[in-house]
Amino acid sequence: MVSPAAASPVTASPAGRPQGLPPFSFEITARCTRTRARCGCFHTPHGPVHTPRFMPVGTAASVKGVSVPQLADTGAEMVLANTYHLHLMPGEAVVAEAGGLHRFMGWQGPLLTDSGGYQVFSLGALNRIDDQGVTFRSPRDGARIAITPERSMQIQMELGADVAMAFDQCPPWPATESEVIEASRRTHAWLERCIAVHSRPDQALFGIVQGGCYPHLRRESARVVASMDLPGIAVGGVSVGEPVEEMHRIVREVGPLLPEDRPHYLMGVGSLREMAVAVAHGFDLFDCVLPTRLGRHGAALVGGERWNLRNARFRHDHTPLDASCSCLACRLHTRAYLHHLVRSEEMLGRTLLSLHNLTTLLRFTTAMAQAIGEGTFAEDFAPWQPDSPAAHTW
Template structure:
């Protein structure tokens, strides 16, 4: 199957670019925010509602689907696309980040990672080969190499060891990968150390793969360090392959990463905030439980075309939250996903019309600027 990336236009003043990433399940117009559907569902949102947000590519997670319901069931259902009723492009994370988050109940060795399942206490051994086997069974368009995500803060020596192991694990992932209709992406680690990031980028991209990701950010480091990491890494990534920044989904972080040449993003922010009653409105976060929304009969955002903003008011959503009605989570999730997808869509249009640095100047400045 053919995977390709075509750059349609570039920004004259930054490294930003607008492109098309072709996959077996359709095209992804970049730059693009991708919603996260950890357990083969974007929480509280149906596939039809998700499509209406403008989302083109959706994530699922290897680790979580392995635990429940198991990749065998997903494979018998016809793969993750059919299982969840989504016919667009999909990506599965390798489980590396989830293993990182289980630091208190896991042990890392050269062979792989052993951890105790938080669901039933069963001991699970996850190796690069096993991660790829699971992802081959799940059947997403893009699969990720199994990596070791070092924490923040961590010493140079500790990050160097994790970064070198990530490269060795990638070599094993390449050998284990059996499906030509799935694109395997490598992950560049290196923590906050520029020399390790550059070394990792050169080593990982020396292996010819359909795309590459920057991992190990948004693990506790300050936002300004994320920009430094991205700007220091993207020059060593191929221009003719898609570049994916993992786990990032705020306006400023995405705009600055796009300026550095990043194409794809994912983050759980839109649905996680929704479950806490918070809406994203033009980059701000609103707690809709606040008293000021009780009698506010305007849409969340009058400029937003989403189902929620076209049909419901702030007062109604605030009422649903106070009444603990589950519909509130669906309505806010629809809006929040639309908000982030539209932000990257607007940047794409600005790049195509050579207006990126003018229209998004506010988001390209440091937060304190």
């Protein structure tokens, strides 16, 4: 890993990658003097990721309802895919035959695959956990599927994303201290096993900090994961049902403990306020299924609020959804038209609202980066609240 001071790009290669850098490096380009917020650039073999940045979730190698060209128009740079679900269908061998996940889905920018560890939490009723790994019952056909740290790494290496996540155990909320201690112990042991078998030099492995809502366990997990000296570090086990105040506390306490010269990824978080709070405490990368899930249910993120486009108040409203937004929905269509599509259950309505929501989150993280560079982040975004000046542009 190259430190920010040493990572000084020279000219760009034909692929857009700065010459003289290793496959992965992170440089900090600006800092907020009143918070821990920073903006930077995470260099990957498939291009740069400018931070802070929201990453759309493409669970099955597809961001639901959105084509690759449309996704690129939202400003997305790095996209996520799900190891567990791609293992179930079509299988990592099929993806490898296609030349890897980038070619399979047609996305040429950076990609990240999660490890399957989140499904340890989300599919708790379908799995059995022990020190070796996790045995799942497939939600498709009930077949038994065993995923160990080694198997997760093998699958992710075959998929070939730029970033692979370590296999971890994400405890539910609430969980007892003894349960979280056990989950953290497994997470750390599994991380060592992931490191031992991960061998793709063109794929970065990120470790994951766990520890639930117990400060001393979070501190210990951050210490252990940071000691592994990996290209990036993530914080998991948030946005799993805990009160939002608990999430904020975890962010405040763990952020300063993470290696300064690595990208910091807060997993599963994508609301405006929570991203702003996290950026203020040194986090760089975020993901969430929220924007497309809202879009599929006829809801749009506008002015810091969630609007239900099914509501009758939009029937005769022939103004853009958000005049400040440049997405396809806002450029070409009106609230009345979107209301019509949603009420008619036309697929186009779901796609347009998903595009708008993705664009909104990406604009928000881009605006935070600009504010950090201009020295106004603390006034405008830390912490961002619906009645702050920043809210009026969203």
